[in-house]
Amino acid sequence: MRSTQSSTSQRVRVERVMSNEHGVRQIETQSRRAATEDTPIQCNDIFRSLPGQDKPIRTVLTKGVAGIGKTVSVQKFILDWAEGKENQDVQLIFPLPFREINLMKDKTPSLSDLLHVFFPETKEIEISSDKYKVLFIFDGLDECRLSLDFRSDVRLCDVSESVSVDVLIWITSRPAAADLVPSECVHRVTEVRGFNEPQKEEYFRKRISDQSLANTIISHLKSSRSLNIMCHIPVFCWISATVLEKMLSEAESGEIPKTLTQMYTHFLILQTNIKHEKDYEKNVKNEDMILKLGKVAFQQLVKGNVIFYDEDMREFGIDVTEASVYSGLCTQIFREEFGWYQGKVFCFVHLSVQEHLAALYVHLSCTNNNTNVFHQITKPSLWSKVKDWFQLNSSEHVSLSELHQRAVDEALQHKNGHLDLFLRFLLGLSVESHQILLQGLMKQTRSISDSNETIVEYIKEKIRTIDSPEKSINLFHCLNELGDHSLVEEIQQYLKSGRIKETKLSSSQWSAVVFVLLTSEKKLDEFDMNNFVGGNDKTEKLNVLQKLLPVMKEFRSIHLNDCGFTDEGCAALASALRSNPLHLRELNLSWNKIGKSVNRLSDVLQNPHCKLEKLWLNDCGVTDEGCAALASALRLNPSHLRELNLSENKIGQSVNLLSGVLKDPHCKLEILR
Numbered sequence: 001m002r003s004t005q006s007s008t009s010q011r012v013r014v015e016r017v018m019s020n021e022h023g024v025r026q027i028e029t030q031s032r033r034a035a036t037e038d039t040p041i042q043c044n045d046i047f048r049s050l051p052g053q054d055k056p057i058r059t060v061l062t063k064g065v066a067g068i069g070k071t072v073s074v075q076k077f078i079l080d081w082a083e084g085k086e087n088q089d090v091q092l093i094f095p096l097p098f099r100e101i102n103l104m105k106d107k108t109p110s111l112s113d114l115l116h117v118f119f120p121e122t123k124e125i126e127i128s129s130d131k132y133k134v135l136f137i138f139d140g141l142d143e144c145r146l147s148l149d150f151r152s153d154v155r156l157c158d159v160s161e162s163v164s165v166d167v168l169i170w171i172t173s174r175p176a177a178a179d180l181v182p183s184e185c186v187h188r189v190t191e192v193r194g195f196n197e198p199q200k201e202e203y204f205r206k207r208i209s210d211q212s213l214a215n216t217i218i219s220h221l222k223s224s225r226s227l228n229i230m231c232h233i234p235v236f237c238w239i240s241a242t243v244l245e246k247m248l249s250e251a252e253s254g255e256i257p258k259t260l261t262q263m264y265t266h267f268l269i270l271q272t273n274i275k276h277e278k279d280y281e282k283n284v285k286n287e288d289m290i291l292k293l294g295k296v297a298f299q300q301l302v303k304g305n306v307i308f309y310d311e312d313m314r315e316f317g318i319d320v321t322e323a324s325v326y327s328g329l330c331t332q333i334f335r336e337e338f339g340w341y342q343g344k345v346f347c348f349v350h351l352s353v354q355e356h357l358a359a360l361y362v363h364l365s366c367t368n369n370n371t372n373v374f375h376q377i378t379k380p381s382l383w384s385k386v387k388d389w390f391q392l393n394s395s396e397h398v399s400l401s402e403l404h405q406r407a408v409d410e411a412l413q414h415k416n417g418h419l420d421l422f423l424r425f426l427l428g429l430s431v432e433s434h435q436i437l438l439q440g441l442m443k444q445t446r447s448i449s450d451s452n453e454t455i456v457e458y459i460k461e462k463i464r465t466i467d468s469p470e471k472s473i474n475l476f477h478c479l480n481e482l483g484d485h486s487l488v489e490e491i492q493q494y495l496k497s498g499r500i501k502e503t504k505l506s507s508s509q510w511s512a513v514v515f516v517l518l519t520s521e522k523k524l525d526e527f528d529m530n531n532f533v534g535g536n537d538k539t540e541k542l543n544v545l546q547k548l549l550p551v552m553k554e555f556r557s558i559h560l561n562d563c564g565f566t567d568e569g570c571a572a573l574a575s576a577l578r579s580n581p582l583h584l585r586e587l588n589l590s591w592n593k594i595g596k597s598v599n600r601l602s603d604v605l606q607n608p609h610c611k612l613e614k615l616w617l618n619d620c621g622v623t624d625e626g627c628a629a630l631a632s633a634l635r636l637n638p639s640h641l642r643e644l645n646l647s648e649n650k651i652g653q654s655v656n657l658l659s660g661v662l663k664d665p666h667c668k669l670e671i672l673r
Contacts, residue, residue: 141173261428294361538564
């Protein structure tokens with residue numbers, strides 16, 4: 001059961017793996033996994049021990065992608081406490097959002113000083129007294145602009161001691177920043193997953209009074225997997241409802257949005273067409289406003305910022321009062337907040353809105369102003385400066401295909417994927433349907449067919465050459481935005497006909513196989529290598545295994561018996577399984593000479609969240625050392641494995657170690673060969 005804006009339950013995941021994916025990719029991955037794979041916990045219970053836990057929960061880290069409902073969960077916790085419904089053993093709660101703590105970056109206040117600034121009434125309270133149980137909530141680690149040093153020896157035992165704010169422990173964050181916090185600093189990690197399928201439908205039926213229209217919208221969103229997956233994010237449900245309610249109820253002309261780019265572009269146009277009866281409106285054109293907001297969006301996106309302050313606006317040549325004007329015109333896109341501490345805070349309503357506006361700015365800068373803005377984000381050489389000056393002062397066109405290729409390269413260079421959705425938006429804006437939508441913002445139209453053909457081939461070449469499965473997946477999404485489905489459709493035919501094992505696939509085709517499997521609505525229950533590679537070519541099976549590793553962690557049953565892979569292949573498989581130990585139930589590695597790499601599998605088995613029930617390792621070259629490692633893993637996590645096959649291995653006396661595990665009352669092992 002996912003945590004939502006209206007529901008207060010969260011999924012708990014104790015294992016924390018560094019995330020190098022964009023938030024949208026994480027949502028796409030999570031959508032494949034059953035609700036039973038995590039431990040659900042009510043938001044109000046996050047500081048309460050689960051059954052069987054002895055140690056008290058003092059520090060909780062709650063993570064989730066942008067806009068998924070972390071801050072709303074915090075607000076719900078505080079509201080229930082304030083109304084006397086929950087957690088009444090806590091006397092004081094102090095919410096300290098980092099978007100406001102950032103404003104104190106030139107100071108080094110003590111925790112006591114922080115409280116006196118944000119909550120002046122605490123000057124009269126001795127909060128360190130034993131009579132109070134106090135909760136400090138630090139909201140938004142991902143928004144922190146302070147330097148972080150979690151390995152510092154400084155301790156906050158004395159709240160009156162002056163220490164740097166950046167040594168404090170946080171509670172809510174996007175995953176990339178949350179994973180910077182060392183495990184020893186937190187007692188529990190929870191994750192907000194957003195709307196589940198029933199909650200998505202509930203939202204639209206409550207949001208839209210016309211139930212027939214609501215059903216039409218729900219059906220349309222389900223027809224597009226990319227849109228339906230994004231609806232796990234509550235903000236995207238609101239964006240979709242805003243756009244589709246108007247388009248479907250008022251018989252708006254134009255194609256109903258089927259891609260993310262189309263949905264966000266319609267949303268932007270809808271918001272900029274909202275009229276306000278104010279004098280300044282006559283002096284501000286939509287295109288000027290969008291370009292200025294887009295410039296902020298792009299340059300701050302490159303820096304990794306989602307929250308902006310007065311100095312940020314001045315840096316980009318935008319007067320704060322002017323920004324307030326734009327906020328008035330586009331209250332649903334860009335908003336201004338007044339914090340508890342001081343100053344103004346600016347942000348887009350969601351990271352994806354910032355990414356779309358950034359892409360639109362880059363696109364319009366090229367088509368309207370003959371500028372490749374990527375030249376501005378690095379220190380250019382003297383020749384580059386001269387070249388840019390001539391481009392801006394000549395009639396020579398900046399090539400749209402060159403701009404797109406540069407954008408692809410920039411996105412591929414960022415390992416954390418934070419430019420991935422921006423790239424999808426940028427390429428999607430170049431298709432013909434968007435030229436019609438954007439005609440009010442574009443000073444001139446360009447021939448795009450040749451440019452799009454060039455970038456499609458460039459992307460396919462990158463898919464063939466890059467070794468990152470995650471990057472390949474995003475490039476396939478980019479091809480979808482460009483309307484090119486050739487590789488995917490070809491692979492779908494192979495899979496449906498069962499001819500894939502008879503076909504010699506290229507590297508890019510195997511990447512397409514990964515994409516098709518990971519984006520399919522069909523549950524990935526069983527993987528059998530013999531369904532993908534015919535005959536007994538063990539070298540080919542090993543190569544295919546390496547290419548399909550991103551998919552392995554999504555299957556519940558994996559059969560790789562007699563595939564010819566050794567220590568290296570087993571180590572790679574174990575690494576993939578560690579990122580999702582909850583999913584796998586059966587693993588067959590029989591007749592592979594994996595030898596010492598059994599120790600790697602033991603690391604997976606001892607994870608308390610590993611639910612593996614059947615493991616076949618007959619004739620795998622397992623020795624006494626490997627058997628001892630398996631026994632050790634089962635002692636640490638004895639409650640799930642029911643069948644273990646070690647026949648035809650020379651394990652000798654170490655089998656006695658397994659016998660010792662069988663005596664454990666928690667051991668569920670029923671079959672041992």
